Amino acid sequence: MIDEYTRLLEATAEIEDKAVSDAAVTKLIMHLKSAGRMKMLPQIARELKKVAARRHALRPTVEVAHRKESEAALRAAAHEGIVAAHASVNPALIHGWRAKSGDRLVDRSAKRALLTIYQKVTV
Amino acid sequence: MQSIIERIEKEIAAWAPEAGSEETGVVRATGDGIAEIDGLSKSAMSEMVLFDATFDRTLADALKDPNPIYGLILNLEEDGVRVVILGDASKIYEGMLVRRLGRLLSIPVGDSLVGRVVNPLGEAVDGKGPTNATTIRPIEREAYGVIDRAPVNVPLHTGVKAIDAMIPIGRGQRELIIGDRGTGKTSIAIDTIINQKHEPEKTRPICIYVAIGQKESKTAKLVAELEARGAMAYTIVVTAPASAPAALQYLAPFAGATIGEHFMEQGKDALVIYDDLSKQAVAYRQMSLLLRRPPGREAYPGDIFYLHSRLLERAAKLSKEKGGGSLTALPIIETQEGDVSAYIPTNVISITDGQIYLEAALFNKGQRPAINVGISVSRVGSSAQTKAMKKVSGKIKLELAQFRELEAFMQFSSDLDAETKKRIDAGRRMTEILNQGRGVPLSFEVEAAVIFAATNGYFDSVAPEKVSAIEVQLQEYLSREAGGVLMAIKESKEIREETEKTLREKLDAFVARHLSA
Numbered sequence: 313m314i315d316e317y318t319r320l321l322e323a324t325a326e327i328e329d330k331a332v333s334d335a336a337v338t339k340l341i342m343h344l345k346s347a348g349r350m351k352m353l354p355q356i357a358r359e360l361k362k363v364a365a366r367r368h369a370l371r372p373t374v375e376v377a378h379r380k381e382s383e384a385a386l387r388a389a390a391h392e393g394i395v396a397a398h399a400s401v402n403p404a405l406i407h408g409w410r411a412k413s414g415d416r417l418v419d420r421s422a423k424r425a426l427l428t429i430y431q432k433v434t435v
Numbered sequence: 436m437q438s439i440i441e442r443i444e445k446e447i448a449a450w451a452p453e454a455g456s457e458e459t460g461v462v463r464a465t466g467d468g469i470a471e472i473d474g475l476s477k478s479a480m481s482e483m484v485l486f487d488a489t490f491d492r493t494l495a496d497a498l499k500d501p502n503p504i505y506g507l508i509l510n511l512e513e514d515g516v517r518v519v520i521l522g523d524a525s526k527i528y529e530g531m532l533v534r535r536l537g538r539l540l541s542i543p544v545g546d547s548l549v550g551r552v553v554n555p556l557g558e559a560v561d562g563k564g565p566t567n568a569t570t571i572r573p574i575e576r577e578a579y580g581v582i583d584r585a586p587v588n589v590p591l592h593t594g595v596k597a598i599d600a601m602i603p604i605g606r607g608q609r610e611l612i613i614g615d616r617g618t619g620k621t622s623i624a625i626d627t628i629i630n631q632k633h634e635p636e637k638t639r640p641i642c643i644y645v646a647i648g649q650k651e652s653k654t655a656k657l658v659a660e661l662e663a664r665g666a667m668a669y670t671i672v673v674t675a676p677a678s679a680p681a682a683l684q685y686l687a688p689f690a691g692a693t694i695g696e697h698f699m700e701q702g703k704d705a706l707v708i709y710d711d712l713s714k715q716a717v718a719y720r721q722m723s724l725l726l727r728r729p730p731g732r733e734a735y736p737g738d739i740f741y742l743h744s745r746l747l748e749r750a751a752k753l754s755k756e757k758g759g760g761s762l763t764a765l766p767i768i769e770t771q772e773g774d775v776s777a778y779i780p781t782n783v784i785s786i787t788d789g790q791i792y793l794e795a796a797l798f799n800k801g802q803r804p805a806i807n808v809g810i811s812v813s814r815v816g817s818s819a820q821t822k823a824m825k826k827v828s829g830k831i832k833l834e835l836a837q838f839r840e841l842e843a844f845m846q847f848s849s850d851l852d853a854e855t856k857k858r859i860d861a862g863r864r865m866t867e868i869l870n871q872g873r874g875v876p877l878s879f880e881v882e883a884a885v886i887f888a889a890t891n892g893y894f895d896s897v898a899p900e901k902v903s904a905i906e907v908q909l910q911e912y913l914s915r916e917a918g919g920v921l922m923a924i925k926e927s928k929e930i931r932e933e934t935e936k937t938l939r940e941k942l943d944a945f946v947a948r949h950l951s952a
Contacts, residue, residue, distance in 0.1 A: 362463075366473045366514065369461045369530065392456060404493040415474030417459040417532075423494050429446045430498065433439075 317352065318359040372396040372413035377405040377421065385409035392418045458535040462486070463515060465527045468680045469725045470506060472533050473515045481575055482508045483536045484518055490532035500526075505556070506533070507540050507682060510726050517726050519682035521556060539575065542690055543568035544697040549641060552658055552672040555683045555690040560674065561658075572697060574689045578748035585754045587788075590819045591640065591706065591763050594630025594876020595623060595804060597869040600828035600886055601835075602791055602811050605819025606640070606704050607752025607761040611783055613768045613775065614793030619804050620767045622873045623791065624708040625657065627765065629666050630876035631706070640704035640763065642670040645691035648684050648714030651676045660874075684718035692749045695762045699751070702758035707750070711767035712743060716779045733778045743779075744786050775810075789813035803870055808835050821879065822929035827886040831865060838862025863899035865889060868906060877910070880924040884913050884938060887930065893942050896950055908949055917941040 317340065344350050374396040376385045382399040389396060389411035396411065407422035460474030475484065486504040489497035504526060510517035520527055542557035545568035552561035559566045587605035604610045612620045628642040644661075646654045654674050661667045671694055675687035688709045695705035709715070716739060723736035731737045743766075750764035766787065768780050773795060775784065784790055789812045798805035817825075841859050845851065851859070868889040871877070877885070885906060888894065897905050913921060920941060923934045930938065 366463065369463075370474060404491075406494060412459070415458050415460055415476055416456045417534075418456045423489075423497075426494060427489055427497060429443070432446050433443055 315359070317356050318363065321356070321360060370414045372411070374399040374409060374411045375402040375405060375421075376409045377401070377403060377407050381409060385411070388420070389418065394418060458537075460484070460515065460533040460535070462527060462529055462531040462533060464529065465520075465524065467725045468520050468524045468682060468722070470518045470520055470524075470527055470533075471515060472518055475508070475516050475533065475535055478508055478511070478516055478535050479539075480508060480511060481539050483538055483540050484508060485534045485536055486520070486522075486527055487532045487534050488526065491530075505536075505540075507686075509722070510728075519685075519722055519726075520680065521682050521686070522680070524680060539573040540686070541571045541573045542693055543570065544572050544694050545570050548671045548694060549669060550667050550671070552654075552674060553690075554679070555673060555675050555686040557690065557694075570697065572693050574686060574693050575745075576693075576696075576749075578745065579751045579753065579757070583751075583754055583757050585752050585759070586818065587752050587761075587815045588819050589704075589752075589761070590816075590821055590824075590879075591627075591704075592630060592633070592879045592882075593623065593627040594633065594878070594882075595626055596871055596877065596882050596886065597804060597806050597808070598623070598791060599820075599824060599879065599882055600869070601808055601832045602789065602806070602813040603816035603820040603824065604763065604765075604813060605752070605816045606763050607750060608789070608813070608815050608819070609747045609750045609764040609766065609787040610813060610816070611766050611768060611787040611790040612793070613770060613780060613784070613790050614805070615770050615773055615795045618793040618795050618798045619873070620769070620793055621657075621710055623793075623804055624710060624765055624767065625660065626874065626876040627706070628661065628670055628708070629664050629874065630878075631669060632664070632666060633876075633878040638704065639669055640706045640761075641695070641698045642666070643691045643695050643705065643707040644670060644672045645687050645707065645709050646672065646674045646676070647687045647709065647711060648675065648677050648679075648718065649710065651678070664874075681718040681721045684715060685722055688712065688715055688746050692746060692762070692764075696749065699753060699760035699762040700758060702760045704761045704763070706763045706765065709746075709764065709766045711769050712746075712783060713769045713779055716742070735778060739779070740782050740786075743783055747783075747786050788815045801870075802866065803872060808832060809839065821883075823883045823924050823927075824879065824886075826930055827883050827890055831869075831886070831890065835862060835865060838865070860899060861895075864894050864897065864902050867899055867902035868894070870903060878921075878925070880921040881910055881913060883924055883930065884917070884921060885909060887935075887938060888942050891939075891942075893946055896946075905949065909945060912945050912949075913941070916944075 344353060372394050374385055374389045376382050376399045379401055385399050386396060394411040394413040405421035405423050408420045410419040410421050458475060458477055460472040462470050463473045464471045484506045486506060488500065504522040506518035506520050508516050508518050547567045551559055551566055553566060554560050587607045589606040591604045591606045592599055593604060612623055614620050628644065631639050631642060658672055661670055673687055673691045675683040691707045695707040698705040716735060719742055720735050724730060728736045747764055747766060750762045752761040753759055766783060768783050770780055792807045792811045793805045794807040797807060838859060841855060845859060888909060894902055920934055920938045924930060
């Protein structure tokens with residue numbers, strides 16, 4: 313039951329209009345009250361937090377080694393089907409970029425290349 | 436140094452960025468050797484994943500700990516997957532990147548594994564460096580079908596008189612060894628491995644001993660014993676000790692079967708010993724409960740029967756068209772207080788082609804091996820028994836059963852007629868003949884000659900309590916004075932008329948020399 317309520321709320325979260333999602337929450341609370349299931353509300357909130365965390369972890373991200381590579385990296389990532397608003401800087405990449413969205417990862421960084429070579433040489 | 440530089444330069448020159456994207460997931464939660472992962476939506480059951488600790492580290496930090504940790508997907512769920520961690524679970528953390536490897540769990544196999552001790556992932560754990568095995572085989576596969584199989588008709592001698600005479604095992608058979616703890620189950624398995632030394636090198640099976648959930652000290656002792664007896668030259672030990680994660684204990688028998696199949700498919704014979712499947716079942720139960728699969732009888736999951744049946748069904752004798760190789764399986768099951776009607780014992784009894792039941796009471800009485808002949812059986816082995824062994828051991832099982840009945844009757848009646856007393860003495864002598872210490876497996880021709888002597892009355896004048904000592908003398912005498920006879924039995928695998936005549940002459944001479952006084 314909790315899963316079902318959570319899934320319904322999750323679906324309304326897709327709608328950008330805040331008024332619509334607020335109305336959905338109000339309706340859900342009224343329904344829970346009338347059905348005597350208000351006890352479920354904290355659990356529903358907890359489940360929604362989990363869903364939000366999952367979405368955050370799987371959101372599109374682009375990382376670059378140096379700020380100057382940002383534009384080219386965003387373009388290249390978009391070409392691979394990963395569209396992000398901006399790129400964050402991660403010097404650990406050494407050179408190049410990597411992009412992640414959902415369960416897709418595109419890694420064009422020098423760090424990955426060096427690790428691959430290291431693994432091939434040492435095996 | 437120059438070669439290292441050249442190798443690195445070659446790799447750099449050959450490197451090209453990988454086109455396309457990879458499928459990844461993120462660890463949502465982890466605990467008790469299980470990880471819940473978000474993503475990996477296209478992954479398949481039993482697929483391998485890599486927990487990538489290098490993803491959010493600098494290159495320098497990543498190189499400090501280059502050992503990869505793998506996982507095995509066992510639950511596919513709506514919004515993610517559940518994975519068992521095949522390594523140090525304490526290194527897995529929330530938010531860690533997980534890469535899909537796109538292949539089913541596979542291990543390296545090959546001839547270079549012979550003589551080595553490996554873990555269920557095929558990695559060497561004996562400190563002798565990498566195994567250099569290059570062929571990769573999936574750990575789970577469908578067993579051979581009816582068309583690809585041939586009847587079991589070649590014997591696998593254990594070197595244990597009682598087994599080879601009464602419960603013979605054939606190559607490609609699955610024979611269960613079952614009994615309480617400390618009743619000599621592992622000893623039979625080890626004696627069987629040691630005994631393969633008596634086989635000609637061409638037909639000698641490669642032995643794979645799979646230690647599941649055992650103390651590492653016990654496995655180390657066992658490996659040392661096999662090494663000391665020269666048996667490691669044709670043996671591979673797969674170990675998933677008690678300290679290993681449940682996932683590795685669950686996988687160990689499958690790894691053993693996979694290694695054995697490699698040799699079977701080359702037309703060779705292989706013998707795999709699973710010591711023991713009770714512990715594997717317990718490890719699988721632990722994993723299943725942590726994966727939140729519904730518990731059934733004794734809290735085992737519903738597919739526990741399938742776990743063992745699909746493993747043991749991989750034992751086979753292949754047809755000539757498939758190369759004629761074989762994989763014999765000797766699974767071991769530990770019972771509690773002799774209860775063979777518990778869940779796992781009954782399951783495995785019904786899957787296998789017979790069982791050797793070891794009884795604690797017989798063990799405590801001094802009988803070695805403590806086999807209860809009454810409920811031990813080999814369903815297909817008799818057709819694999821050699822003519823020689825069939826000829827000499829034909830009536831032993833029946834006579835021993837009659838003896839046990841009379842022995843029980845004797846407890847109530849002290850006044851016995853001469854015929855009954857004679858039968859009881861014959862039974863006692865036969866029990867003594869079949870008594871055999873640990874670590875002294877006999878070659879098949881010696882077994883046949885000794886049992887021939889026992890069943891043809893050559894020990895009749897010996898008091899039952901002195902039979903063991905006389906038997907040792909007979910074995911020495913035979914190898915010293917009757918080498919030709921033994922060789923004839925070994926080569927022809929039967930006792931022909933002329934061989935029997937010579938053997939009788941030799942035995943008469945032995946009786947005259949050692950027993951007439």
